[in-house]
Amino acid sequence: MLSERQEKILKLIVEKYIKDPIPVGSKVLSKHLKCSSATVRNEMATLEELGLLEKTHTSSGRVPSEAGYRYYVDNLMELKKMNAEDMLKLQIVFKNQQLALSDTITKSLQIISDMTNYTTITLGLSSHENLLKQIEVVPIDEESMVVLIVTDKGHVEHKSIKLQDVSSEEIKKTVSLINNLIAGTPIDEVSSKLEFEIKPIIGNYVKQHEQLYNAFYHVFNDFSTQDVNIVGRTKMLEQPEFSNNIEKIKNVFNKLEDKDILNSIEQDDDNNIKVYIGGESKIDDDVTVIKTKFKNGNEEGTIAIIGPKRMEYDRVVGMLEYMKENIER
Amino acid sequence: MLSERQEKILKLIVEKYIKDPIPVGSKVLSKHLKCSSATVRNEMATLEELGLLEKTHTSSGRVPSEAGYRYYVDNLMELKKMNAEDMLKLQIVFKNQQLALSDTITKSLQIISDMTNYTTITLGLSSHENLLKQIEVVPIDEESMVVLIVTDKGHVEHKSIKLQDVSSEEIKKTVSLINNLIAGTPIDEVSSKLEFEIKPIIGNYVKQHEQLYNAFYHVFNDFSTQDVNIVGRTKMLEQPEFSNNIEKIKNVFNKLEDKDILNSIEQDDDNNIKVYIGGESKIDDDVTVIKTKFKNGNEEGTIAIIGPKRMEYDRVVGMLEYMKENIER
DNA sequence: ATTAGCACTTAGGAAAAATAAGTGCTAGGA
């Protein structure tokens, strides 16, 4: 259990370090407290023993440890409300009734990324959680057509395909077969269902059934395993802990492409705002991910803000709360 | 006019420097020539006077100047054929008949980016060169629907919109009005045409005409001004001239988001392969862009490979030639 | 024309020295 003074010191150190990434010394802190630097030093030593602070070298000031940030986020942080100007910018997007939810989210996260200089991510549900709702084929010309795939969670994708010597009758028939027999199936199982439920049937009366089957097979196979939208990747370059360290940048960029990592963010079933600090983020020891699930009607997904461990937690959590509220109504 | 020996020296320097980015000295070169290092030094001095070589400091070896690379590309370079293994990888993509052209290109450029460690770009024509071919509306549920926009150049986009209290009759009617009256219009002019040609008509018999008009207006307004696909952005981080220089990286990343820059690549009307070296690239003095237009039926666009000025010109030009050939038939 | 030889230049790395920031600990005071 921390004393009031210890908490105050920890809070000061975290907030100071977030503003400016240099280790914090006892002298500056004593100015904000009613005690001498020597006393602060003693307290800091205790906090270090508790694992909440760290030194970069024997005689350096203190830096928050991962546990220190954790304690700050869980116990000390005071949420920051968004300022009116920023709110207004977002309201313009939220007020637009004609926008599909996914566009609303993309646009608002774009704005947030610019305001904060952090990377933002939207994740739809993964393809095994999306059930096929319907497909539609729109002919373009002789050979080409567009296949539209709609899932129950409101996710839409289109793919262009080419078919030779297949009549529009045959296509229509196949489409309605798929809509009748396969709708409701998780997207990532559709390809295999096609093989066992559609292929045998169309084999009987579609001349080019092999080709038709192949085309649809690929359409579903290429369906993105996860609906991901990352905005402001390069914001990471602005953060001092990365701008001197190409290896870290490469690592972060690569992790952002890694389906498994993104998936694990989405998999977390907590509906509230959750903060993954440093190692917890699975991205990089110096990265923090703050995320929340959202649900609006049958559309659901995850939004996340990714920044350095030195992220402005109070501000970002506030923003995410605001986003979630607005999305959900 | 360069002597044969001077050309040989220039070629050696360029190729050596591309392999390994350290200034090339006279001693190493003399080993590849039938003359002493002193002679090479004299020739190098001449080449420097001609502006084809540069020194990094008074007593350093030589580095090709922009003009040096230019001379190399225009006069000295011997095209390199792709190796069989790489060719095979690409053939698998090109052989797939069901893939739409744009998917074929995306996939093959992905492969090329991996093989070369350079960034690749596909550019469709800009929105004023794409004429609206048709739109199609697919209802999803009570309120939501997907609008599919198809251009004459084969570019397809979809947008989800929401409409309250608009009957499917009214929508159908509006869609067919648009298809009849506005098809053939450059995409970026559609919004304004909607206002003058569609709005007045639907105003008469669609109850929620304002809302309907707004929805379509936004759909076309949000239509990407250019169909861009960038693959392997982070490959740039692998190049030594960037991996030590965050500012350069930021600059390049920012330029890659800049519509004007990309547009100027696409605007160039040369149908052959074109090489923009350093400053010519408008991206960065250390960046080279190699691009070519392609045309297949009515689909056309530009593909480009972006790498350091120290790019393997012979290899990349060869690849791009191969790509172009395959795309065009 | 070519080349051997040599004085000269510069970047880059290692070592040494100076500086600044901050710590832990001791001993005295409230």
Added chain:
DNA sequence: TCCTAGCACTTATTTTTCCTAAGTGCTAAT
């Protein structure tokens, strides 16, 4: 018992100095 002034000590950082390796330009001889 808690707090604090004071001081010796540690370490990163910066600056300075020195050294080396690589390569050049120029001159004089072939």
